Amino acid sequence: MGDVGSARLARSKRIQQAFILVGGKGTRLGQLTRTIPKPLVEITEGRVFVDFVIEQLARQGFNEIVLLAGYLGHLVRQRYAGRRIGSASLQVLIEPTEHGTGGALLTAQEMLEPQFLLLNGDSFFDIDLRSLTAEATARNYQALLALHAVEDASRYGMVDLEGERIIRFREKNLGSCGPGLINAGVYVLARGIIDRIRSLPCSIETDVFPALAKEGKLAGIVHSGYFVDVGLPEALQRARQELPALQYRPAAFLDRDS
DSSP: OOOOHHHHHHHSSSOOOOEEEEOOGGGGGGGGGSSSSGOOOETTTTEHHHHHHHHHHTTTTEEEEEEEOTHHHHHHHHHHHOOOEEEEEEEEEEEOOOHHHHHHHHHHHGGGOOOEEEETEEEEEOOHHHHHHHHHHHHSSSSSEEEEEEOOOOOOTTTEEEEEEEEEOOOOTTTTOOOOEEEEEEEEGGGGGGHHHHSSSIIIIIIHHHHHHHHOOOOEEEEOOOOOSSSSHHHHHHHHHHHHTTTTTOOOOOOTTT
């Protein structure tokens, strides 16, 4: 196969489908999320948190973006259903009864591609998603997680890694501060992950991933990009201060005649 044919084959295998979990209630944000889902909290005037996640996906060439809604899902549908961001089309699926992240994924099972990207809609990780999905495709991983090193992992729980194999998840321990690797809420999954959801409610993070880790079938890659979530008021405030600046980055312009 020539270079042109190889390039076309590589493009045909590229993961184009991304799902965003936007059903979070955000109880720790108090009054802010009594009338809106957590991913719809405002960051700047007219722009909500999950807008940044959607724009990241569209900018990196994911052309099918599906928002998996639950709590107050009609508000997600009103804002996004049928929209286009660049070349990306947006759809909204609302889980009839809230059954965790596993239940949300089951809602979309009929449309899942052989491999797809799944992201939490209440966190933003500024990494090369194309590189992550290419790695998953090349290695044929059933599940590949993006991991992030933080100075204090107590709020998140820690991930233990050997090479690229995740061997263990450690529970949150708010009484013990310290550095560690965390699950950054960005996953490349194979469609067969659905077969792991055997009862509802189900959490992909706490019911499925630990079982895969015990079987040696869960991989993780550490990335050092900017990370923020909006689970706590102080984290939301940080997102409001820092996220807008990521949209304006320095660029180099080259004169082709020079």
